[in-house]
Amino acid sequence: MPRSLACATGLSLALTVHAVAQDAEHAREDVTHYRVFVGDHADPRVTAFDLTEPSKRWTFATTGQPKLYGVDDGSAVVAVQSDSDAVHFMRSGISLHSHGDHADIEIADPAAVRETLTGPRPFHLIDHVGKVVINFDRGGYAAVVNAHKLGEGEVEATRLPQARAHHGYAAPIGSAWVTSVASDAPVEGDTAPKRLGLQQVTADGTPVGDVATCTGIHGEAFSGAYLATGCEEGILTVTAGTNGPSFTMLPYPADLPAGDSTGTLIGSKAMQVFLGNYGAKGLVVVDPVDEPHIRHIELPFRRIDFALDPANARFGYVLTEDGTLHQIDVLEGKVARSARVTEPYSMDGHWNDPRPRIAMAGDxxxxxxxxxxxxxxIAKDTLEEAGMIPVEGMPYNIAVVGGSGVMHEGDGHDHAGHAHSHGDPKIYAGYFEDSQIQDRPLSDYAGDWQSVYPYLRDGTLDPVWRHKAETGTMDAAGYKAEYETGYRTDVERITIEGDVVTFYKDGQPTMGTYASDGRETLTYKKGNRGVRFIFRKTGGNADAPQFIQFSDHGISPTKADHYHLYWGNDRAALLNEVTNWPTYYPSSLGPNEIASEMMAH
Incomplete structure (x- = not known):
C-alpha cells in the first residue's frame, strides 16, 4: 500500500456534491414498484405491465423476436433482435436515485425511444460502468451506447471495431477495453471462425499485447473487480490495472464431468461470485479469489434457465425441464429447496424453441x-405460486426493472418536478455552522472509482490547468505541478460495496471492511472549514489501512460524485497531511468527461 493519501478540502479544485432536497419540506412515501417487460416468441412486440397492477399495459412494436435487458439500473430496457438485425430501446419509466441512507424512486409511463440501431446480427449485450455494449456478430464491431443517456431517451453510440466478424463481445475494463478474438478462417466443417481468446484493445480497436487463450470463448459477466468468461479450458478472469487488464485462467477441477464447459455466466452485485452453466445438467459457482475457485452443482434434469437474486446474494434460482424450480445456495454450492411450478418443457429441439425464462422482482x-x-x-423463499398474469400471445424473454425507494409528495407519476439541490455554495466553499453537520454512511461513497492521476500524466487534464490559469494566481505549468503532487498515487481504482472497500494497485486487490469512526471538522488558514468522514477497519486483508478518510465538500448524507481520499494507520496524523490528495471519479466517466467536469466546477 502507498503512504497515507490526504484530502485538502480547502483547495480550489473541489468536488461537486449533489445534495438531496430537504425531505422535511415534503411528505414522503416508501414505495416498492416493479415493472415487467415481456417479449413475444412469435409476434414482434414487447408487452409491459406493473407487477402489482398488471391490467394496465403498454405494447411496443419491434422488428423481430426480442431478447430483453434492463440497463442503467433499470431506467431503460434494450430489445436485441438478432434475426432481424435491429436493436430497439425503451425508457422503463422507473428511476432509482441513491442518496446513501435511502433511494428516491420516480415512476412514469414507459416510452419507446425513437432512435434505433441496425446492423448485422446484434447479439451479446454488456451493461457496465455506464456503457451498454452490443456485439454485432456479422458486422465485426461492437456498438457502445451511453447508458445514462438511454434513461433520458437518447441513443448516443460509437463503434469499437474488431479484427474480424465473429460471435463474441467487447467490454470496458477500467480505462481500457477487451474484446474476444477469432481465427482468420472457419474451423473445418464449420461456417464460423474459431473463437480463440480475449485481448486488450484501444477504443478504436487497435490490439494491445497478446491474446489471452480462452478456446471457444462464450458468455461473460462482471462481479466486483472481475470480468469472467467461459472457455473450454476453464473460466478466464480479468481485472483492471495501471498497465492494462490482467488475465487469469481458473481451470476446471479434474472431478467435473469431462467434455463440458461454461458458456453463460451471471455475476453477483452484492458479493464477488459468479453462477454459470456447465453442460446440460449442471451449474458452477465461481469464486475468482478464494479456492476452490469452481464448485459444481449437479441438477436432476436438464437446465432451462437460471438467475441470481440481487436482493439476497446467497441464492440463485434454476428451472429444469421437468417444470421444477430449484433454489441454489451459492455459499454452500448446493440445491437448497425445489418445487414444481409449471408443466414440463423438454430441452430437445432448437435452442430458441419457446421455453420459460426467469427474472427476479424483490421477494x-x-x-x-x-x-x-x-x-x-413465485415466492422466492417458499417457491409457492403467488399469482398468474395472462399475457396475450406466447410470452418468452423477460426483463424486470424497479425496486424500493422514497416517493416525494407532488411527484405523482410524471416526476417532472423532482428536483435536487446541487449544494449550498457557502457549504461548498467551507462556511457552515456546526449544527448543519451530520454523520454520513459509507454508502455515500459506494461505487466503482478511478484515480485521475493517469490523466494528469498523459496530458488529458492540460486544458484544466489552462482554464484555472485564466482566473488564478499561477500559470498552467504551476497548477499542473501542484496537482501532480496532489493527485499522485499508485492506487488506480477503488470499489466500495456495502462495508467492503477494495483498493487496486497494478490490478491486484486489497480488501478491508470498515465501520464509521466519526468525523473531524478542520479549520484552514483562510478561515474556511472542511469535514472529514472517517471509517475504521473491522476486518479484511492485513495490509489494508486501519483508517480511511473522505472529503467531498459535503457535510451531511448525500451521494458523492467524486472525492479526495487519504488513508493510513494513524488516525490523528492523517488529519495533518494536506499536500497529497488523490482524487477519484466514477469509473464510468471517460477522460474527457472528467476534464469537462473539472472545468465546470
Whole structure:
C-alpha cells in the first residue's frame, strides 16, 4: 500500500456534491414498484405491465423476436433482435436515485425511444460502468451506447471495431477495453471462425499485447473487480490495472464431468461470485479469489434457465425441464429447496424453441410460461405460486426493472418536478455552522472509482490547468505541478460495496471492511472549514489501512460524485497531511468527461 493519501478540502479544485432536497419540506412515501417487460416468441412486440397492477399495459412494436435487458439500473430496457438485425430501446419509466441512507424512486409511463440501431446480427449485450455494449456478430464491431443517456431517451453510440466478424463481445475494463478474438478462417466443417481468446484493445480497436487463450470463448459477466468468461479450458478472469487488464485462467477441477464447459455466466452485485452453466445438467459457482475457485452443482434434469437474486446474494434460482424450480445456495454450492411450478418443457429441439425464462422482482421469481400464455409469480423463499398474469400471445424473454425507494409528495407519476439541490455554495466553499453537520454512511461513497492521476500524466487534464490559469494566481505549468503532487498515487481504482472497500494497485486487490469512526471538522488558514468522514477497519486483508478518510465538500448524507481520499494507520496524523490528495471519479466517466467536469466546477 502507498503512504497515507490526504484530502485538502480547502483547495480550489473541489468536488461537486449533489445534495438531496430537504425531505422535511415534503411528505414522503416508501414505495416498492416493479415493472415487467415481456417479449413475444412469435409476434414482434414487447408487452409491459406493473407487477402489482398488471391490467394496465403498454405494447411496443419491434422488428423481430426480442431478447430483453434492463440497463442503467433499470431506467431503460434494450430489445436485441438478432434475426432481424435491429436493436430497439425503451425508457422503463422507473428511476432509482441513491442518496446513501435511502433511494428516491420516480415512476412514469414507459416510452419507446425513437432512435434505433441496425446492423448485422446484434447479439451479446454488456451493461457496465455506464456503457451498454452490443456485439454485432456479422458486422465485426461492437456498438457502445451511453447508458445514462438511454434513461433520458437518447441513443448516443460509437463503434469499437474488431479484427474480424465473429460471435463474441467487447467490454470496458477500467480505462481500457477487451474484446474476444477469432481465427482468420472457419474451423473445418464449420461456417464460423474459431473463437480463440480475449485481448486488450484501444477504443478504436487497435490490439494491445497478446491474446489471452480462452478456446471457444462464450458468455461473460462482471462481479466486483472481475470480468469472467467461459472457455473450454476453464473460466478466464480479468481485472483492471495501471498497465492494462490482467488475465487469469481458473481451470476446471479434474472431478467435473469431462467434455463440458461454461458458456453463460451471471455475476453477483452484492458479493464477488459468479453462477454459470456447465453442460446440460449442471451449474458452477465461481469464486475468482478464494479456492476452490469452481464448485459444481449437479441438477436432476436438464437446465432451462437460471438467475441470481440481487436482493439476497446467497441464492440463485434454476428451472429444469421437468417444470421444477430449484433454489441454489451459492455459499454452500448446493440445491437448497425445489418445487414444481409449471408443466414440463423438454430441452430437445432448437435452442430458441419457446421455453420459460426467469427474472427476479424483490421477494418473487417472475417466470414466463409460453405454452400457458402466462407470467407466473413465485415466492422466492417458499417457491409457492403467488399469482398468474395472462399475457396475450406466447410470452418468452423477460426483463424486470424497479425496486424500493422514497416517493416525494407532488411527484405523482410524471416526476417532472423532482428536483435536487446541487449544494449550498457557502457549504461548498467551507462556511457552515456546526449544527448543519451530520454523520454520513459509507454508502455515500459506494461505487466503482478511478484515480485521475493517469490523466494528469498523459496530458488529458492540460486544458484544466489552462482554464484555472485564466482566473488564478499561477500559470498552467504551476497548477499542473501542484496537482501532480496532489493527485499522485499508485492506487488506480477503488470499489466500495456495502462495508467492503477494495483498493487496486497494478490490478491486484486489497480488501478491508470498515465501520464509521466519526468525523473531524478542520479549520484552514483562510478561515474556511472542511469535514472529514472517517471509517475504521473491522476486518479484511492485513495490509489494508486501519483508517480511511473522505472529503467531498459535503457535510451531511448525500451521494458523492467524486472525492479526495487519504488513508493510513494513524488516525490523528492523517488529519495533518494536506499536500497529497488523490482524487477519484466514477469509473464510468471517460477522460474527457472528467476534464469537462473539472472545468465546470
Amino acid at each position: 418473487e421469481v417472475v417466470m414466463s410460461d409460453p405454452k400457458a400464455g402466462l407470467v407466473r409469480r
